[in-house]
Amino acid sequence: PLQTIMDAEQQLRNILAALPAERVAELVREVATGASKATKAPTAPNAGQYVFYFSGRRPEGAGLSKALLGGKGAGLADMASLGLPVPPGFTITTATCALYLEYGRKCPETVRQQVAERLRWLEEETGKQFGSTSNPLLVSVRSGAAVSMPGMMDTVLNLGLNDQAVEGLAKLTGDPRFAWDSYRRFIAMFGNVVQGIGGEEFEFVLEDVKRKHGHKQDTDLSAADLQECVKGYRRVYQAEVGEEFPQDPNAQLWAAIEAVFGSWDNPRAVKYREINQIKNLLGTAVNVQAMVFGNAGADSATGVCFSRDPSTGTNRFYGEWLANAQGEDVVAGIRTPQQLTREMSQEWAARHGIDEETRARDFPSLEERMPQTFQELVSTKNMLQNHFKDMQDMEFTIEHQKLYMLQTRNGKRTALAAVKIAVDMVDEGLIEDREAVMRVECKQIDQLLHPMIDPTARPTVLAKGLPASPGAAVGRVVFTAETAEEWAQRGEQVVLVRLETSPEDIGGMHVSEGILTARGGMTSHAAVVARGMGKCCVAGCGECDVNLTAKTCRIGAVVVKEGEWITLNGTTGEVCQGKVPLVRASLTGDFQRLMAMCEKYRRLRVRANADTAQDVATAVSFGAEGVGLCRTEHMFFAADRLESVREMIVAESEDQRNKALDKLLVTQRADLVAMLRGLRGRPFTIRLLDPPLHEFVPHDSDGPEAIALAKALNVPVERVRQRLIALRESNPMLGHRGCRLGLTFPAIYDMQVRAIFEATCEVKQAGLPVAPPEVMIPLVGKVQEFTILRESTERVAAAVMAERGIRFDYQVGTMIEVPRAAVTADKIAAHADFFSFGTNDLTQMTCGFSRDDAGPFLTEYVTKGIYEVDPFQTIDEEGVGEMVRMAVTKGRRVKPMLKCGICGEHGGDPQSVRFFHNVPLSYVSCSPYRIPVAMLAAAQAALEV
Numbered sequence: 011p012l013q014t015i016m017d018a019e020q021q022l023r024n025i026l027a028a029l030p031a032e033r034v035a036e037l038v039r040e041v042a043t044g045a046s047k048a049t050k051a052p053t054a055p056n057a058g059q060y061v062f063y064f065s066g067r068r069p070e071g072a073g074l075s076k077a078l079l080g081g082k083g084a085g086l087a088d089m090a091s092l093g094l095p096v097p098p099g100f101t102i103t104t105a106t107c108a109l110y111l112e113y114g115r116k117c118p119e120t121v122r123q124q125v126a127e128r129l130r131w132l133e134e135e136t137g138k139q140f141g142s143t144s145n146p147l148l149v150s151v152r153s154g155a156a157v158s159m160p161g162m163m164d165t166v167l168n169l170g171l172n173d174q175a176v177e178g179l180a181k182l183t184g185d186p187r188f189a190w191d192s193y194r195r196f197i198a199m200f201g202n203v204v205q206g207i208g209g210e211e212f213e214f215v216l217e218d219v220k221r222k223h224g225h226k227q228d229t230d231l232s233a234a235d236l237q238e239c240v241k242g243y244r245r246v247y248q249a250e251v252g253e254e255f256p257q258d259p260n261a262q263l264w265a266a267i268e269a270v271f272g273s274w275d276n277p278r279a280v281k282y283r284e285i286n287q288i289k290n291l292l293g294t295a296v297n298v299q300a301m302v303f304g305n306a307g308a309d310s311a312t313g314v315c316f317s318r319d320p321s322t323g324t325n326r327f328y329g330e331w332l333a334n335a336q337g338e339d340v341v342a343g344i345r346t347p348q349q350l351t352r353e354m355s356q357e358w359a360a361r362h363g364i365d366e367e368t369r370a371r372d373f374p375s376l377e378e379r380m381p382q383t384f385q386e387l388v389s390t391k392n393m394l395q396n397h398f399k400d401m402q403d404m405e406f407t408i409e410h411q412k413l414y415m416l417q418t419r420n421g422k423r424t425a426l427a428a429v430k431i432a433v434d435m436v437d438e439g440l441i442e443d444r445e446a447v448m449r450v451e452c453k454q455i456d457q458l459l460h461p462m463i464d465p466t467a468r469p470t471v472l473a474k475g476l477p478a479s480p481g482a483a484v485g486r487v488v489f490t491a492e493t494a495e496e497w498a499q500r501g502e503q504v505v506l507v508r509l510e511t512s513p514e515d516i517g518g519m520h521v522s523e524g525i526l527t528a529r530g531g532m533t534s535h536a537a538v539v540a541r542g543m544g545k546c547c548v549a550g551c552g553e554c555d556v557n558l559t560a561k562t563c564r565i566g567a568v569v570v571k572e573g574e575w576i577t578l579n580g581t582t583g584e585v586c587q588g589k590v591p592l593v594r595a596s597l598t599g600d601f602q603r604l605m606a607m608c609e610k611y612r613r614l615r616v617r618a619n620a621d622t623a624q625d626v627a628t629a630v631s632f633g634a635e636g637v638g639l640c641r642t643e644h645m646f647f648a649a650d651r652l653e654s655v656r657e658m659i660v661a662e663s664e665d666q667r668n669k670a671l672d673k674l675l676v677t678q679r680a681d682l683v684a685m686l687r688g689l690r691g692r693p694f695t696i697r698l699l700d701p702p703l704h705e706f707v708p709h710d711s712d713g714p715e716a717i718a719l720a721k722a723l724n725v726p727v728e729r730v731r732q733r734l735i736a737l738r739e740s741n742p743m744l745g746h747r748g749c750r751l752g753l754t755f756p757a758i759y760d761m762q763v764r765a766i767f768e769a770t771c772e773v774k775q776a777g778l779p780v781a782p783p784e785v786m787i788p789l790v791g792k793v794q795e796f797t798i799l800r801e802s803t804e805r806v807a808a809a810v811m812a813e814r815g816i817r818f819d820y821q822v823g824t825m826i827e828v829p830r831a832a833v834t835a836d837k838i839a840a841h842a843d844f845f846s847f848g849t850n851d852l853t854q855m856t857c858g859f860s861r862d863d864a865g866p867f868l869t870e871y872v873t874k875g876i877y878e879v880d881p882f883q884t885i886d887e888e889g890v891g892e893m894v895r896m897a898v899t900k901g902r903r904v905k906p907m908l909k910c911g912i913c914g915e916h917g918g919d920p921q922s923v924r925f926f927h928n929v930p931l932s933y934v935s936c937s938p939y940r941i942p943v944a945m946l947a948a949a950q951a952a953l954e955v
Contacts, residue, residue: 060106061124063131064090065098075156078103080295082154085418092397094390095414098135099149099299100128102267104156107293110271117268125267125298136300141259143174145182148192148301151266153273153294158403158419159282160538164203164273166266167336168196168301172257176240180233188306190236195305195336197243197255200262204269207250209512215242228345229334263298270296278516285520285543289878302414304407305336311408312337313376315350315387317395320403320423320541321480321532323430323600327351327391329404330531331376337405337416340531346550347531350384352377361474361583362552386413394418399440400449401431424480424541425454433600436607443607447949450604452920454544455942458601461592463579469586472566472576475526475551477583478537483524483546484577484589487570489558491518498522505576507563509556511536519545524578526585528554528563546580554585597632597942605633605942608949614926615933616944617693619913621645623684629938633945636693636781637685638846638935639913642762643699645681646674646706655706657723658758660733671761678762682769691779695846695913695935697825698762700788702747704737711735743854748789748827752799763803767810767820774816782819786846791828793837800841825913827851832897839901839908846935847894849914849922853881856890882915885922895929911935920947927951 062071062079064087071079071087079087083101090096106121133139138147148170171179171193180189198212216228219239225231231239247255256262273279274293283289304312314337315329330347332339340347349355355375359366370378377384387406390413394402403421407414423431432446441449463469463482485505488494491514494506498521506522508515510529519525519539524546527536531550540547555564561572565585570576577590617638618629622645626637646655651674658670686694708715711734720730739745752759766783774780785803790796800822811817823844826832829852835845854861859868861882871877877886885891894912901908911933916922918940926934927948936944 058120059124060118060121061100061102061128062087063098063100063128064096065135066090066093066096067098067135068131071101077156077292078105078295080104080154080156080297081158081419082152082417083295083297086297086299086416088397089394089415089418092393094393095412097300097302097414097416098132099297100125100132101154102296102298104292104295107271107274107295110268111275111293115268115272117264117271122264125263129298132298132300138300140170140263141175143178146170146175146178146259148175148179149263150297150299150301151263151270152297152299153270154297155274155294156291157286157288158422159279159288160422160535164270164276165338166196166199166203166269167338168192169200169262169266170259171196172259174257175259183306185307186233187231187236188303190233190240191231191305192303194236194239194243195338197240197247199338200255200266201243201247201250203273204265205247205251207246211246211250212243215239215246218242267296267298270294278514281516281520285516287879299416302407302409302416303336304332304409305334306409308334309380309408309411310334311376311380312340313347313350313406313408314340315391315404315406316421317391317402317404318421318427318431320401320421320427321477323423323427323434325434326353327388328354328532333379337407340534346529346552348373348375350376358476361476380408380411383408383411383413390415396440399435399445401427422538422541425456425458425544426480428454429458429604430600433603444611444953446604447607447611447946448953450946452943452947452950455946456544456940458597458942459594459939461594462581463577463586464591464593467591469577469584469590470588471584472568472570472587473551473553473585475548475554475583475585476532476537477579477581478532478534478549479525479540479545479547480581481524481544481546482577482579482581482590482592483522484575484592485523486573487563487576488518488522489556489561489563489572491515493572494518494522505578507554507556507576508536509558510534511539519543524548524580526551526554526576526578528552528556540580546578548578548580548583548585551583551585594939601942605945608945610949611952612945612949613952614923614931614948616941616948617695617911617913617933617935618938618941619917619935620685620938622681623688625938626685626688629941630688630690630692632938632941634692634938634941635933636695637689638693638695638911638917638933639786640682640685640694640696641700642678642696643701643705645678651677652706653722656719659703659707659737660719660723660725660730662729664757667757671757675761675765675768678765679769679772682765683772686769686773686780687778689781691781693781693784695784695786695823695844695911696762696766697786697788698749698759699751700748702737702739702742702745703751704734704739704742707734707737709734743851743860748825749787749795749799750789752787752802753795756802759799760802760806763806764810767807768814770818770820771810771814771816774818775814780818782821784821784823784844786823786825786844788825788848789827789851790824790838791830793834793841796824796838797841823909826894826897827855829856829893832893834900835897836900836904839904842901842908844909844911845897845901847897847910847912847914847931849885849890849894849912849916850882852893852914853886853890856893857881857886879921884919885916885925887925891925894926894931898929898931909933918944920944920950923947924951924954 064071069091072091076084079101138145140147148168151166176189176193180186201207202209244255304310311331311333312335313331319328329350332347339345349358352375359369400420402418405417428450432449435441436443436446485503487507488504494504495517497504503523505524506518507526510527525536525540527549537549553566575589577586615635617636618634619639620626620629620637621641654670654673661667711731720727770783787799803822821843823842825846825848827848868880898910909932913935917934918936
């Protein structure tokens, strides 16, 4: 079947290669728009349609996919079809973006014609005219990919204004201040998005005007002040671009559309997709929409809201708003916004030490300031949440107390919120439990294990901001994203401290332990992106005064320099001095309920890689169903045991070697007893010694460590030196290790097998439950290696059980790490009781990569698309994965019920777990802290099938 698929794919490639480029492009467009003749969906658009209108009168795009319209466009179309107050507009599809980027960054003429037609519809519906100087139609131009990428691409507001239209707008509205404020915002956005002028250039002009006229807030500026700003902005534009600010609205429109398409490939968007592994998208859609104005006066506003708390998942209306402002003011963190509800406003005031009278007068909630509009917003929120059956992230504008909805999408949320929302919606009857399982992302479960501040600690709290994203973070203070990336690359833990973050900071945010901003609210860029990344974030910390020039920040009364340690508590908003101890979070309540839902559907069992009794306790607390890999060599690296290992290695006689092994037997047995007690009858797979002996001794035969070793063992230095030289290997990972070691030094494996069976006898005789031990022989490549070592295992096992007067079942299996073992798996299966795939070594040997040396060029391979992801992180399905599939198929031909598992790092990778489910394997084994991730991935794999 695999070969058939590969042959069919090659045939398709041959057919496409023979077609004219124009026909190939046409086929791509048809597939992208769902307009192929094979498509039967009734909502499929006509072939060649690139632009879709949305309004209550003409909902052209209603029901079409996010893949085509982007998340924002699909949400606007759906809201319009539901009869909600959505300003009309149109969406240019993601397929157009793909064409634009592919064909020399130009839009085809047919797209321009469709845009012109929808623009006429927009003029008819609004009663305004695009380009008019007396009744101008102004539009916003916004990006919107199929997958939400907050702040990564570009937006232009108030497009259509020029020197004449601004005067007409002032006359039409009777509000010159509003008209000039809109114009100065447009120039700044257009200059930044279309021409790449730094936003700070316009900010300098604005601050100069405010300083000159003694104003603190943007809202204090008069119409005359704003006219002065416009003149300054135009001077900046002229100086940076070398030409006057464009006055033709159509030229403005197409420049903005093409800039938004071009933003798909800007560095921050590319970085965001890379970080979040967003692939295989056509590009961004462009949404052109009639403007509504939150900056039209004191009875106008803008805001962002969530139908539930995105930090905790609590079912309460959550959001922020700003009076007399436009949407970018909220998300960019330029002004610290006010709270949406009275309850949240009071909580905010309490955190900032503001009394109730002052709060109600100076910082009222939207619920108090505009109660009727607020109730309409609540009704809209409820309708959208019930319609989409998920938490909604919404943007709204209020123009003269009339509500308009500008966006709805499934909201980004923390891991804690994702689990709570999924479980609560099951209880509320909105979704079924299988949908709850599919709704929580595996990476979010990983985030649930983020540390929190040790409850017994008594930190020095310097200041308090908004608890924008929960968890805790400890790191050295850095003030730029570039510094964060540079320091993180050399292994430093960093906390990124900014006045406010911008999309350009995405790389630095990604590598930081946490983020602290002086400005911004709970829905600012920093807060939204941090929550999506699972990063701890404290935002809007007013007591944080950042001095970029001096590379210091005053937090409360303390000046913190770059490189000094601070601790963030994203759950409370506290900023603490120095390094505060952290502890792992406990997973109870909603998390346990979600895991119970997973258990209902998953077939793949989940075990843990565990080497100590503490590992076992942690694994069992997370729900591990046994140990799939105990690396016995890890028990030898403790200082009190390492000496015995070294004594065994340098021994000259068998008698000396056996004495050293007898010491190791005692400690190995004690460790295994402790682990078996903790497992309480769960399966236990113990791998015999795998690494080469040189790993246990000093690498420099002439160095001080070799001399110290000789002294500790009371043997001549020359004897130690000669032994170290003899152990050297050119390529130790392919050298004298694993079963090869057991075959040439059988006493080592005999000691380990004795420890396993003596420990099992001891625990059984204590009356505790014990599963049949599973002895795993590593690195087998030829069946004879396995049969010889199986015989010796059985011999020692029989001797121990005879000595102890007790009998029990056990299994002897092998670790499939060598490609030859996979190819000859049928021969090995005839003698083995189980297979466990060591995919770390199997990847090395199949791909020919050294795991220790491949990092630098594998990164380049992924960038160039040679590998989609690092094969040491996610299984290479068509190469290494095919080895696994082949070995399982061959093994089960001989033994249909052969137990097959995997114990490499891939066992905790969600994409790999899905592959292993489909092979199918019996279980996966991973590190204790990845067990919940593997369990969720296993359940999702079962539901996807």
